[in-house]
Amino acid sequence: MTPEPETSSQISKILAESGFGYLWLVVLAVWGGTANYISRLKKSKAAFSVIELVGEWTISGFAGVVTALCCYSMGWDWYLTAAATGIAGHMGGRAIGLAEHWFTNRIPR
Numbered sequence: 577m578t579p580e581p582e583t584s585s586q587i588s589k590i591l592a593e594s595g596f597g598y599l600w601l602v603v604l605a606v607w608g609g610t611a612n613y614i615s616r617l618k619k620s621k622a623a624f625s626v627i628e629l630v631g632e633w634t635i636s637g638f639a640g641v642v643t644a645l646c647c648y649s650m651g652w653d654w655y656l657t658a659a660a661t662g663i664a665g666h667m668g669g670r671a672i673g674l675a676e677h678w679f680t681n682r683i684p685r
Contacts, residue, residue: 597654598644604658605640605665606633612666636665639672646675 613632617624643664647657664671 598641601640601644601658601661602637604662605636605643608640608662608665609633609636609668612636612668632668635668635672639668640665642675643671 609632610629613629616622640661644657644661647660652660667674
């Protein structure tokens with residue numbers, strides 16, 4: 577008997593439960609942040625700065641993890657969550673600002 581192929585939700589469950597999936601999501605977010613940093617360097621012709629790159633990684637990682645957690649709570653599959661995480665990592669502070677705006681508009685005053 578041939579085993580059934582694992583579905584995306586099963587894969588994401590296995591990765592999330594092992595903790596390994598979150599590591600990959602952080603890597604995707606930081607990779608997105610690195611791409612954003614390199615793009616900004618090319619546009620501005622500024623000098624490379626390790627401190628700025630580490631700052632970009634920190635912001636990108638945070639934005640990616642928050643996005644991954646939101647995607648997981650909404651039941652998104654692994655691939656869509658991974659894509660959203662990488663994009664949020666590339667957006668960095670802009671993704672955090674959008675999330676802040678979204679939450680602020682939904683909290684009763």
